[in-house]
Amino acid sequence: WRDALSALSLLIAGYSTYRYYRSLSESTIPPVKKGVEELIGNTPLVLIKSLSNATGCRVYAKMELCNPAGSAKDRVAYNVIQTAEKTGQLVRGEPGWVFEGTSGSTGISVAMLCNALGYKAHISLPDDTSSEKLALLESLGAVVNKVKPASIVDPDQYVNAAKKSAEAMVSKGIRGVFADQFENEANWRIHYEATGPEIYRQTGGELDLFIAGCGTGGTITGVSKYLKENMKTQPHVVLADPQGSGFYNRINYGVMYDNAEKEGTRRRHQVDTIVEGIGLNRITRNFKLGETYIDESIRVTDEQAIKMAKFLTVNDGLFVGSSTAINAVAAVKMARRTSTGSKIVIIACDAGSRHLSKFWKEAKNVDCNITLDQVIGE
Numbered sequence: 001w002r003d004a005l006s007a008l009s010l011l012i013a014g015y016s017t018y019r020y021y022r023s024l025s026e027s028t029i030p031p032v033k034k035g036v037e038e039l040i041g042n043t044p045l046v047l048i049k050s051l052s053n054a055t056g057c058r059v060y061a062k063m064e065l066c067n068p069a070g071s072a073k074d075r076v077a078y079n080v081i082q083t084a085e086k087t088g089q090l091v092r093g094e095p096g097w098v099f100e101g102t103s104g105s106t107g108i109s110v111a112m113l114c115n116a117l118g119y120k121a122h123i124s125l126p127d128d129t130s131s132e133k134l135a136l137l138e139s140l141g142a143v144v145n146k147v148k149p150a151s152i153v154d155p156d157q158y159v160n161a162a163k164k165s166a167e168a169m170v171s172k173g174i175r176g177v178f179a180d181q182f183e184n185e186a187n188w189r190i191h192y193e194a195t196g197p198e199i200y201r202q203t204g205g206e207l208d209l210f211i212a213g214c215g216t217g218g219t220i221t222g223v224s225k226y227l228k229e230n231m232k233t234q235p236h237v238v239l240a241d242p243q244g245s246g247f248y249n250r251i252n253y254g255v256m257y258d259n260a261e262k263e264g265t266r267r268r269h270q271v272d273t274i275v276e277g278i279g280l281n282r283i284t285r286n287f288k289l290g291e292t293y294i295d296e297s298i299r300v301t302d303e304q305a306i307k308m309a310k311f312l313t314v315n316d317g318l319f320v321g322s323s324t325a326i327n328a329v330a331a332v333k334m335a336r337r338t339s340t341g342s343k344i345v346i347i348a349c350d351a352g353s354r355h356l357s358k359f360w361k362e363a364k365n366v367d368c369n370i371t372l373d374q375v376i377g378e
């Protein structure tokens with residue numbers, strides 16, 4: 001009878017496995033997309049188990065690194081292009097250029113989308129930009145204009161250089177648009193129209209804390225404006241700021257400059273940190289429009305970010321870039337101050353693969369057995 005019983009249980013197990021996979025294929029079969037642009041957005045929320053178990057809060061990552069070109073900037077680049085198409089600066093099916101000054105992810109998103117939509121990308125960047133980003137832009141076929149690193153007030157600084165290139169092209173009667181992610185409101189608007197509502201739906205409209213860094217300010221402005229206006233309980237919004245950046249003092253104490261430096265006088269507007277994409281000593285339109293939604297800022301050191309990146313990789317399989325690590329450190333600091341069970345969402349902006357030559361060169365040497373207390377070190 002034992003044989004009969006085990007044969008029966010095998011049969012039942014086999015049948016339920018069959019039923020499970022059938023229901024999966026019926027309900028979750030991914031839709032067919034008409035182009036890579038349709039892969040943008042609707043990024044998942046992932047529970048970060050290690051941080052949640054250690055803090056007693058529920059810490060989730062909004063996986064912007066799942067966008068097709070690997071970062072939240074896909075949303076921005078697409079909205080910039082769609083807005084330019086509405087105003088007639090670009091016409092789908094006809095030649096046109098998108099110009100941008102960027103040392104970061106935006107250029108990669110612009111380059112990918114230009115290929116997908118039939119335009120050409122022209123990216124101005126400082127000549128000390130990391131080798132993997134340069135290689136990516138070149139692989140994507142963008143025209144790359146390398147300029148000497150300079151302050152934003154210098155007419156040859158890379159953002160100004162991109163603007164000049166766009167103006168020169170348009171003055172010749174060729175279609176083109178300057179993406180201008182720092183000042184262009186298509187940036188924060190897409191986070192208000194898409195990223196924010198996604199987080200609302202994914203959390204059931206209930207969230208205690210939202211944490212993001214600030215580069216252009218588009219993400220934190222768009223998402224926090226939406227969440228503050230719509231969530232059942234208004235979440236506390238935290239700007240996670242790397243060392244050397246002025247946002248921390250601006251938000252917490254109303255003064256912008258760390259070292260009494262004047263706006264824009266830095267060699268580049270990226271401040272003195274290993275972290276890329278966030279931290280600025282300059283007030284951009286996309287930041288200014290969202291400033292009042294930010295409740296406080298948490299400062300995170302490079303050392304904490306480097307250790308956190310390794311911690312998330314070995315404990316959760318989350319291989320993230322530097323700004324995501326900054327957000328995760330801020331989440332732990334906040335979680336330790338808030339009540340057990342609080343729900344926290346951080347932005348996971350991009351993956352570690354884009355930071356191999358700089359940030360991960362340090363992070364890879366961190367001991368795999370590092371504890372969360374050693375990561376935070378306070």
Ligand code: PMP
Pocket residue numbers: 071104105106213214215216217218219220276277278321323324349350
């Ligand atoms: N993380 C990374 C890796 C980025 O490239 C950026 C944008 N520069 C940010 C975070 C910050 O996003 P935002 O520009 O919307 O403030």
